Amino acid sequence: xxxLIDQRVRDLPAFEHRTLMRLRRWVHAVSQSLKPPAASPxxxxxxxxxxxDEGSRDDLLILRPCHETVGESEAILVALWRLTRVxxxxxxxxxxARLVGAVRTERLVLAISASLTE
Numbered sequence: 879x880x881x882l883i884d885q886r887v888r889d890l891p892a893f894e895h896r897t898l899m900r901l902r903r904w905v906h907a908v909s910q911s912l913k914p915p916a917a918s919p920x921x922x923x924x925x926x927x928x929x930x931d932e933g934s935r936d937d938l939l940i941l942r943p944c945h946e947t948v949g950e951s952e953a954i955l956v957a958l959w960r961l962t963r964v965x966x967x968x969x970x971x972x973x974x975a976r977l978v979g980a981v982r983t984e985r986l987v988l989a990i991s992a993s994l995t996e
Contacts, residue, residue, distance in 0.1 A: 898948060904924070
């Protein structure tokens with residue numbers, strides 16, 4: 879995750895760039911409506927974001943889509959998606975548990991995993 883902090887968005891690998899922009903667009907949409915969209919069974923990315931929104935233990939700073947560099951919270955979240963994508967399940971669950979606690983960990987990792995097939 880530390881390899882992403884302060885990196886230029888335009889220089890990110892494709893997967894990391896796409897994930898970061900999805901995170902930013904989701905949060906930006908929420909900031910416009912002042913409430914998260916309802917979690918839909920056919921939207922695993924939205925479910926994952928909703929779990930993060932409802933259960934994050936710390937404030938997560940997600941920048942606007944136009945921001946040019948990757949922030950710390952964003953790097954952590956992109957790393958979580960990346961760990962899940964490459965099959966580092968134990969590390970993904972450990973990071974997820976730090977973000978949302980043990981109760982939501984499994985649901986978060988499953989939603990992230992499902993979002994990778996979209």
